[in-house]
Amino acid sequence: MSSCNDCIKFSLNIKDPLLEFLDISTGKYRNREAKFYHAIVHLDHCLNCGSDNIVHNGHLYSNVRYPALDASLPVFIRIAKERIICRNCQTNSMAQTELVDKYCCISNATKRKIIGSLTEDWSMKSIARQTSTSTNTVQRVLEKYSPSSFEDTDWLPEYLAFDEFRGVGRQLHFIAIDGHTHKIVKVLPTRLKKILSITLNVSQ
Numbered sequence: 001m002s003s004c005n006d007c008i009k010f011s012l013n014i015k016d017p018l019l020e021f022l023d024i025s026t027g028k029y030r031n032r033e034a035k036f037y038h039a040i041v042h043l044d045h046c047l048n049c050g051s052d053n054i055v056h057n058g059h060l061y062s063n064v065r066y067p068a069l070d071a072s073l074p075v076f077i078r079i080a081k082e083r084i085i086c087r088n089c090q091t092n093s094m095a096q097t098e099l100v101d102k103y104c105c106i107s108n109a110t111k112r113k114i115i116g117s118l119t120e121d122w123s124m125k126s127i128a129r130q131t132s133t134s135t136n137t138v139q140r141v142l143e144k145y146s147p148s149s150f151e152d153t154d155w156l157p158e159y160l161a162f163d164e165f166r167g168v169g170r171q172l173h174f175i176a177i178d179g180h181t182h183k184i185v186k187v188l189p190t191r192l193k194k195i196l197s198i199t200l201n202v203s204q
Helices: 003-012 108-118 122-129 135-144 193-200
Strands: 021-031 033-042 054-066 075-086 092-094 162-164 171-178 184-188
Touching: 033 054, 054 092, 054 108, 054 193, 108 122, 108 135, 122 135
Parallel strands: 033 075
Antiparallel strands: 021 033, 054 075, 075 092, 162 171, 171 184
């Protein structure tokens, strides 16, 4: 394993043994200056039957967004995923990495940063700007990974903070947050006063 690979993994806090970093460069991404870490994900066996009797069949390249220290310089990990053909079972396989979910281009580290930012007093636009993503991405992460709402609607925190965001079909959704702990109290598919009053037990 090269010293370049070790240094990059240490600086980015990445431990995936299958991922090997090769180089660093800067360039343009959608007309913005960006930093690129070039890496490859190795695959030495068939994911279907486990055989190592394989033929390498090129690579699939993807640009994965990764958290940046400087929001003005987005960071991407350009991953080359090895593709193979198994001589034993005649199936195709492609290398995967724990860095990012399959068929996704937003790193899990970026998603964790978005989740952490959602507990702060930041707007979704600010979170999107700080994570080099879009407000739609922030909304999807919120909808998928937000903690379960409080089941006991007879109790509400002393201070509530409110916000709204556009979800599926660009419909406005409502979110209530504990003003002290910043934990999500409730996420509702509508912001109608009648629904909010019933759900949060607020007198009209």
